[in-house]
Amino acid sequence: MTNFVIRTQVLENYGAHAEDGKFSSQNHYWKMKGGIDYLVQDLDRVQDAAAFVMAAFSGNSLGWKEFPVEFLTEEEWVDQLPDDEDYRDFLKEQVWVVSPKTGRNHTRGYPQDF
Numbered sequence: 001m002t003n004f005v006i007r008t009q010v011l012e013n014y015g016a017h018a019e020d021g022k023f024s025s026q027n028h029y030w031k032m033k034g035g036i037d038y039l040v041q042d043l044d045r046v047q048d049a050a051a052f053v054m055a056a057f058s059g060n061s062l063g064w065k066e067f068p069v070e071f072l073t074e075e076e077w078v079d080q081l082p083d084d085e086d087y088r089d090f091l092k093e094q095v096w097v098v099s100p101k102t103g104r105n106h107t108r109g110y111p112q113d114f
Contacts, residue, residue, distance in 0.1 A: 004046045006071060007038075011066075012031055013065075014030075014031055035066070038098050040053060041097065050068050056103065093110070
């Protein structure tokens with residue numbers, strides 16, 4: 001079974017903090033924020049991994065949205081990690097490890113040394 005990494009992007013609507021945040025009233029002000037790399041275990045297809053992450057972890061509200069922007073195998077994710085050891089370690093520490101077997105629970109940090 002292959003593990004997959006689903007990368008997400010978060011948008012925050014600053015207009016929802018001070019006004020109603022709606023497009024119809026011109027009070028929207030969306031800004032790109034960070035995102036999360038989800039290492040999805042226990043699924044055979046990247047489509048299922050993406051759907052699981054969106055169902056279990058994403059947000060879609062007037063003030064906050066999270067959506068997938070990249071789909072990788074675990075091997076591709078590891079291969080794309082930077083050469084800089086400190087930054088590489090930081091990214092490994094930030095990944096959320098998830099599985100449909102554990103539902104909305106997650107652990108943080110890449111579970112393997114490489």
